[in-house]
Amino acid sequence: MYFPKFLKTKLSVTFTFVFVLFSLNSQTTRLADAFCDGNINSLGTNLTSSVNRGQGHRFEISKTDGTILTVYDAISGNQVDASRSKYALKLTWLSGCNIGYGFTYRIRVSWFNGSVWSSYGSYCQVTTPTVPLVVGSSFCGTTISSLGVNIIASTNQMCGHRWEVRDMSNALIGVYDALTASVANPGRSAFNFRFSWMPVGTIQNATTYQLRVAYYDATTGAWSAYGPSCNVTTPVSASTQLTPAWCGNTNVPSAATSIICSTVTGAIQYQFTISAVGYGTVGVLTKSTNSFKLNELSSPHPITGLDYDVVVATRNTLASLFSGPGSSCLVRLAIPTTTISSADCGRTINYLQQDTLHANIIPNAEAYRYRIVDGVTTIIDSVMNLTSYNGITLRKFPGVEYCKTYQISVQVRVNGYWSEWGTPCTISTVCEPTTELRDGYINSNISSCATNLYVNSIVYATPYQYRVVGPNVNEVLEMVGSQIRLSYLTQVANVIYGNTYSIECRVFTNGNWCPWGPARNVTLQIPTLSNAMCGASIPTMSTNVYSTSVGCATDYRFRINGPGMSNVIHNPTFTNFFRPSQLVASGMQLNSTYSVEVSVLSNGTWSNYGNACNITTPLAYITSDFENFDLINQKEDGIELVESSLGLSEFNENTLSLYPNPSNSGFKFLTTEFPIYDELIELYVMNSIGQKIESTNFKSIEELEKYSFGENFAQGIYLVNIKIGTNQLQKRIVKLK
Numbered sequence: 155m156y157f158p159k160f161l162k163t164k165l166s167v168t169f170t171f172v173f174v175l176f177s178l179n180s181q182t183t184r185l186a187d188a189f190c191d192g193n194i195n196s197l198g199t200n201l202t203s204s205v206n207r208g209q210g211h212r213f214e215i216s217k218t219d220g221t222i223l224t225v226y227d228a229i230s231g232n233q234v235d236a237s238r239s240k241y242a243l244k245l246t247w248l249s250g251c252n253i254g255y256g257f258t259y260r261i262r263v264s265w266f267n268g269s270v271w272s273s274y275g276s277y278c279q280v281t282t283p284t285v286p287l288v289v290g291s292s293f294c295g296t297t298i299s300s301l302g303v304n305i306i307a308s309t310n311q312m313c314g315h316r317w318e319v320r321d322m323s324n325a326l327i328g329v330y331d332a333l334t335a336s337v338a339n340p341g342r343s344a345f346n347f348r349f350s351w352m353p354v355g356t357i358q359n360a361t362t363y364q365l366r367v368a369y370y371d372a373t374t375g376a377w378s379a380y381g382p383s384c385n386v387t388t389p390v391s392a393s394t395q396l397t398p399a400w401c402g403n404t405n406v407p408s409a410a411t412s413i414i415c416s417t418v419t420g421a422i423q424y425q426f427t428i429s430a431v432g433y434g435t436v437g438v439l440t441k442s443t444n445s446f447k448l449n450e451l452s453s454p455h456p457i458t459g460l461d462y463d464v465v466v467a468t469r470n471t472l473a474s475l476f477s478g479p480g481s482s483c484l485v486r487l488a489i490p491t492t493t494i495s496s497a498d499c500g501r502t503i504n505y506l507q508q509d510t511l512h513a514n515i516i517p518n519a520e521a522y523r524y525r526i527v528d529g530v531t532t533i534i535d536s537v538m539n540l541t542s543y544n545g546i547t548l549r550k551f552p553g554v555e556y557c558k559t560y561q562i563s564v565q566v567r568v569n570g571y572w573s574e575w576g577t578p579c580t581i582s583t584v585c586e587p588t589t590e591l592r593d594g595y596i597n598s599n600i601s602s603c604a605t606n607l608y609v610n611s612i613v614y615a616t617p618y619q620y621r622v623v624g625p626n627v628n629e630v631l632e633m634v635g636s637q638i639r640l641s642y643l644t645q646v647a648n649v650i651y652g653n654t655y656s657i658e659c660r661v662f663t664n665g666n667w668c669p670w671g672p673a674r675n676v677t678l679q680i681p682t683l684s685n686a687m688c689g690a691s692i693p694t695m696s697t698n699v700y701s702t703s704v705g706c707a708t709d710y711r712f713r714i715n716g717p718g719m720s721n722v723i724h725n726p727t728f729t730n731f732f733r734p735s736q737l738v739a740s741g742m743q744l745n746s747t748y749s750v751e752v753s754v755l756s757n758g759t760w761s762n763y764g765n766a767c768n769i770t771t772p773l774a775y776i777t778s779d780f781e782n783f784d785l786i787n788q789k790e791d792g793i794e795l796v797e798s799s800l801g802l803s804e805f806n807e808n809t810l811s812l813y814p815n816p817s818n819s820g821f822k823f824l825t826t827e828f829p830i831y832d833e834l835i836e837l838y839v840m841n842s843i844g845q846k847i848e849s850t851n852f853k854s855i856e857e858l859e860k861y862s863f864g865e866n867f868a869q870g871i872y873l874v875n876i877k878i879g880t881n882q883l884q885k886r887i888v889k890l891k
Contacts, residue, residue, distance in 0.1 A: 189202075208272070216259065218259070254311050263275050315369055347365070366383045396413065396415050404484070409456050423468065437455065460486065518569075519566045533553060557664070560581050589636070589661060590609060597676070602706075617662055622656070624654065626645070651761040656673045691769075692772055693872060711753050712751065713753070713763055747768050749766045820862045835877070836876070871889075
């Protein structure tokens with residue numbers, strides 16, 4: 155059958171799409187056999203799949219009647235907590251409170267191929283362990299110390315607990331709904347019980363009560379049956395505690411705020427005992443009134459953000475003992491809020507990467523958390539390492555944009571607790587960001603036209619354009635990133651050392667070229683001798699004396715002044731070094747100090763001479779390039795060394811080298827097609843004034859290659875001599891700091 159060309163294309167795409175979908179849907183996975191239709195002994199059991207597929211799994215959890223309880227995305231879970239596997243499930247990872255003990259759940263698995271999720275595999279039934287819900291064994295049959303003791307169950311089940319209280323005649327005293335109470339009283343547990351939380355007047359001292367516990371199943375909206383009962387006896391003494399307004403108060407405004415307990419008829423004194431985790435008892439305050447203040451504690455207390463437990467006892471006469479303490483109540487001195495500093499509030503930000511926003515510092519802060527809001531999107535980031543804290547940049551907030559106005563506010567963490575969000579302030583981002591050379595390059599002297607020059611980077615910007623202006627140079631150059639060299643210019647032939655160049659930059663972002671930033675100057679400085687040469691003593695007259703090597707230069711020349719030489723100009727032809735031996739005819743002498751200046755040729759123009767550096771020639775004429783000079787009457791350790799022209803047909807500079815050279819540690823030998831000799835190999839090293847500082851012998855070239863030396867040499871230039879029979883080779887090495 156004939157199909158038009160465009161139909162063939164559409165049919166091909168359709169068939170490919172159908173085939174991809176069919177291939178994806180045909181590959182499934184499910185829980186591993188070890189868990190499928192079985193029991194687990196813990197809600198924290200790691201449930202894995204029969205086979206890991208794609209980039210990660212998600213798990214659908216439902217009741218046996220098919221009601222879906224939740225879906226857990228293991229890929230997202232791994233992004234939140236890297237310790238979690240992208241292919242596994244723990245029931246303790248599920249949000250909500252609809253997973254409990256002694257239930258059977260159906261679980262099936264899907265996998266993600268990078269674009270779409272596969273179909274779910276087959277169901278597996280998993281049964282959680284049965285744990286009876288009873289009062290904790292440490293409370294059964296005991297007399298508690300106060301009505302404020304926190305009584306817990308054997309385990310926390312589902313969403314929360316309900317506690318039934320009966321007397322020993324089995325008469326119902328009341329029911330405490332911990333789940334509902336936790337909503338009405340933030341900070342209370344949805345699972346625990348205190349006698350002090352029962353209605354006033356219902357609980358008596360020195361009385362035994364029967365307690366039973368039930369749990370709430372959110373999926374059915376019903377309470378379970380009560381578990382077995384447990385007898386708990388209340389304390390003998392009457393007691394008091396902080397009033398409901400203060401008990402559990404985690405926002406005490408200041409250390410001078412009065413914290414009040416309930417009054418006791420006939421009491422003439424109230425004793426407040428204050429303790430804190432990690433500090434023990436921090437204060438016992440005896441007061442004639444039913445209040446105290448945190449600033450009455452001894453230093454270092456009170457500490458912002460620290461939880462203080464307060465119990466209260468009373469007495470009716472000065473001769474009597476204090477009663478047993480009442481219920482324990484928690485209070486916490488509020489953590490002060492902070493804001494963005496006044497210097498930063500209201501700023502318009504140009505550099506998302508570099509412009510830093512600072513919060514007003516809070517003493518003893520452990521971390522700061524920042525929130526920016528643009529009316530629709532809220533983005534939060536934190537600074538946790540305060541040892542290097544220097545504020546925050548907008549680059550830390552994923553999705554921040556140019557040409558936006560944000561409200562930014564700050565939280566501070568003290569003693570593990572976060573403060574309230576501070577007062578927000580407004581900041582904006584520029585619509586058209588500009589950039590310029592970084593501070594370290596503005597009005598700087600650069601040694602080479604190949605030196606990298608950097609501008610402040612602009613987030614999301616690409617490419618960058620650079621405008622370079624100077625004598626005979628006026629060019630706009632486009633680059634991918636925030637770095638440029640003068641050597642990149644097409645007009646590089648016009649770049650001259652000693653000239654100053656103006657550089658400005660602009661970036662392309664949001665579909666447009668932004669304005670040019672400020673023009674900043676750099677000066678291409680005239681080179682000098684290299685640092686290793688400046689102030690150096692030259693070991694031989696044939697040693698190369700180098701200037702710094704610079705880009706864009708086509709030739710170098712040297713101006714020398716010293717004994718026998720006055721403004722002598724030497725042009726060694728297209729190299730950045732000369733040898734003192736080349737200047738003997740011009741008057742250069744041994745054991746003398748000379749001032750050397752360098753000029754470079756670029757664009758057909760010689761630059762001015764750079765700063766002068768001194769070099770000192772050697773005491774004696776020692777060659778390193780075998781120009782048929784004799785080593786005259788040089789004696790080391792009483793041995794006269796007289797060498798004539800050396801036979802270099804086999805043993806020459808190409809067969810033996812030293813590396814690394816220069817070096818800031820030691821040196822080793824490297825041989826290439828080295829001839830075989832029966833003679834002993836002799837090595838000695840001389841410093842710049844002709845002193846032998848190292849000497850050793852080798853039986854074979856293998857021993858020579860294993861040898862290293864020079865680790866303890868001082869900075870300078872040295873001559874290395876290798877002798878085999880009548881043949882000798884000399885090498886120059888440079889030891890750096």
